[in-house]
Amino acid sequence: MTFDVTLAAHDVDLDVSDPDTAFRSGWAGDEDYLLAEEGDDENDDVLWALDADALRAVLAESELNLVAAARSQTVIWEFDDTAPEIPGDELVSWLARDLLDTVVAEITGASKTPPRLAYAKNLPLDSALSGEEDSCLLLVGAERTALIRVIG
Template identity: 65%
Template sequence: MIRSYTSDRTVPIEVTEYGAFPGTFIGPGGQRHPVTVEWFDIDDPDETSDSPLCASWGLPAKGAEQTYESLIGALESGGSLNRRGRALAGYAAGYLAADATDLLRIEAAAEPGGPVLDDELHLLVRSWRRTWRVSLGSAPIASDGPIEAEYRIACVTALLRQFLTVNNTDAVTFEVSFGTHDVDLDVSDPYDAFRTGWSGDGHWLIAEEGDDGDDDVLWPLDAASLETVLAESERNIVQAARATGTLWEFDDTTPEIPGDELVSWLARDLYETIATGVAGPSGPLLAFAKKFPLDEVLCGEGDSCLLLVGPERTALVYVS
């Protein structure tokens, strides 16, 4: 247990035999031995918004503020963070501190009686249900190749589900599936060639000449139109995420894109990962869409679909 602690000084800790406080734990570089602890009361019963997104905008709730400052300080000790990095760190702080009551900042050594490791950060965030520990320290950059696109997409879409909620029980979902095709696109009208040569798995059909506003077919998008609908979709995603935080409930200003909202960076990361997986850095050759830009689907009405086509691969993004 901790014998005594205050919010303005660090004191030695004492561990009981029943392990009320961890005697040792695994840190970024191996086993770590607690030396001192600093306690902060982060309980904020009057706070009306505990959305982690507020912290990602640089506006953490009172309970998350100390966690936010600790994470940002540690991450910026070796250099400044870009806006994307600050947004991600802010969200992590808001998520960790949500419903929490106590924050413990631990100084640790690599061996019993050894010097404190000043280049590491160890936080314990406690609530009545659980305790989270987060440790930060220098680590070598992995050199075993890029992260698989499918894994990265799964992580991004899982986070987007947290931010884009339709009501108390439902969230907007993004399903991404890759495929292949054998259509020769090196022709005068590649859009028509792909429409007639792609099966669409028997479900997704591409609009033909004469179709009039049929919501059940995919419509071709040229490069300029694709850029426009992606930009508008991103603005709509940010506005939908903002609506979940009471701090922005009455704020109708147009967000800066990309700004401090984590959802903005996630939307870009999702598209770039998919487009690269389809056609490499050059991006898709063709695009087809249904109900794009994203609008109604963010309110729980209907669904949307985007089909990206490369020289040999396709990617279907289904939003519902």
Template identity: 75%
Template sequence: MTTRLALAPTPATPDASHASEYGIACVSTLLSEFFRINNTDAVTFEVTFGTHDIDLTVADPDAAFRAGWVGDEHWLIAEEGDDEADDVLWALDAASLKAALIESEQNLVAAARQTLLWEFDSTAPEIPGDELVSWLARDLLKRTVTETTGASRTPPLLAYAKNFPLESVLDGEEDSCLLLVGAHRTALIHISC
């Protein structure tokens, strides 16, 4: 079976204020539809947005967000002493977030390549910068950050993650989650198989 995929510009949406969320839905649908960790199992990418009215312009925005965050039982933020808990989100500083995203992208490309048959060479080539899964993952994150922070080059104020960089989910074992917090909005990227 052969699958052919063509990328085209996003068509105009009736409401321009939702264009970014529409683009995110398109990219996450493409990743969910075509990214597989083996012959049969696809990985699902879901992005949901929320708002918050927590004042993060304080000395310790992490403490302020933790005190005001109303998560559900699936997306609780880890507290001190939660060393063994698997069902909580762990705080990431800017450097840790950047490193986790780079490694996650490499893991996505490696997982995508495992499902391919290299006919003429037993070794996989190095990761090219224009690899489709790489481009889609970067685009999904960039659009999500832009929608959360309001500016494409502004990093999220806070980030919390579960099972990042992506390894467990790509082995078909556990879900991964990334919660990005802007001044007034939140974005939850949930990746499962």
């Protein structure tokens, strides 16, 4: 699995009553990752808007899926029913959180500060972990974006 992160500046003023609409109309975007529009089918290859609660939920479930995938690759967990619970001192959890904190700090200027907007495709991570489809997360800060691609 590969995590590819692209950081870029955007010139969209998000200090408006509807930052999502402002971002959609002002973001030059990436031709491979278009933002879902009204009427798009859930099977369309577009990024769907996530509110703060949905973002937290898909990130938490993605972390659980990452840990499960890591455990399935090791022999020890197959025979040990005392697996630690999340959050625990699972290396994959700490690495995933560190990656996300680093990316968020790059676009917001501070670790643990939530992005202003988020858009995703194939999250939570499950299809990318099984090698079926890539996943993507676009995080938007006041002046910068981060496009995180997870390639299974």
